[in-house]
Amino acid sequence: MRRALLALLAAALPAAAAAASLTPPAAWRPAVLDVAVPGGGAERALLLRPADPRGTLVMLPGGDGEVGIAPDGTMEHADNVVIRTAPLWLARGWALLIPDAAGNLRGSRASPDYGAAVAALVAEAERRVPGRVVVVGTSQGAIAATNGAARAPGVSALVLLEAVSRRGGSGETLFDADPGAVTAPVLVVANAADRCPVTPPEDADRVAGAFTGSRRVAVLRVDGAGPDGGSGRACGSLSPHGYRGIEREVVDRVAAWLGE
Template sequence: MRWRHGFVCALAVPGLAVAACGERATIATHDGTQMPYSLAQPADGVAVRGAVVLLAGGDGHLKLDAQGCPKALNGNFLVRTAGLFRDAGYATALVDVPSDHQGTDGLAGFRAAEAHGADLGKLVAELRRRVKGPVWVIGTSRGTISASNVASRATGDAAPDGVVLSSALMQGTSGGQKTWTQQTVFDLPLTAIKVPALVIGHVHDQCLRSPPAEMPRLLAQLGSARKQMVSVEGGAAPSGQVSLAACEGRSPHGYVGQEAATVETIVRFMQAN
């Protein structure tokens, strides 16, 4: 690993860790609904440092099976790298959609709703009872709307100890048929986020929704006393033009080829708390 001008570069990327999916559990959420999640612990012999709530992008519908394995969004950065966080000592909670958002659009506009932030806060509080150590929330792509939601609104035991916004959703669609596609992290009360916050993105991210040039504006709006912006470079070469097609996980948007280096950077920030 070497650092240069605020960028993180990796000389080599080790293979991703392979681990069991974990325990499928549910918590009671808004209006009598249930929200499934898959909790996996670090391997025996690995010191537990805390827990991370992993919020995937897209529609957020992981379709967790009875063994806690995601049947959808397997290409998402956080789904692919959950084992690397466990290798670093963090229990991982992969979060699925609540029972009333399992349709075609998944979470859709609910990501920015106060009830969604409250639901995620309940999960944070639950993890405090189940795992020793701090609980961080990490969102990637459209999942950063969810992460910003809980980090800006939750209080007490429901508030995360820190938040990571990866390939943040900073540019919405205006005039679309589905109004929720206009949502971005800037729709949340970002100045209310007081916990440590990391904004991380890839310099060659060509996803129309997460322009790297907007990262400084996002960092500036966060109310955190300890906050940092990190730009990742290297890995797979950018492909084509800036577009929605570039928002898929196995691309610079999802740090393909730089997974281990990116997780290492996130873990370093969390442990510096």
């Protein structure tokens, strides 16, 4: 039965990768949460969990951060790689906590307030799901992931997918988010085929070198163009920047680094 369920979850990836929206099946135990954050207000988030979770991945998408989580758990904008790979991570036994920005996050992810919001998400994951908490951020989300990991002692590892290392429209980079304050192990993932100007793969070593307080830092290099999904945008989710076509390889290799 468990093998059949895992096969069902993994098989959902192609549909999720191509769809603009995604409604989590009941097998994912979706729960829509409003997580209280310091300073007042709440961060809307979706918790997905397998029957026997090994821990939680707090998944921070890029772009403007708006996922569009409906009351039934449907995500209106599901193209981002941290959402597209949900079936693969759930099949491996990881619960996922995916936040939804109330407004455009560009330019605010390195702020103390948003770092505190990410730390609140980590604390919520610790409270609701047994096991360790890993923060995963992609592109602009890598800025938020770094900021939160610098402020949340409960983070067991930080995974950065195509981290923003050069200034673009948001005016922020990962280096503004106090990477030297992160003590958890860090994995920097870079795709050699990425052509987004703010996340050049050749900056991976420079990004890794900024985590001077971490007890373990590694760089994982992949190389896959895959289909671009018709996006035609170098920084789009359905392009090499978003690991389109090599999602399973990336998940497998990150999972190996996490010590599964």
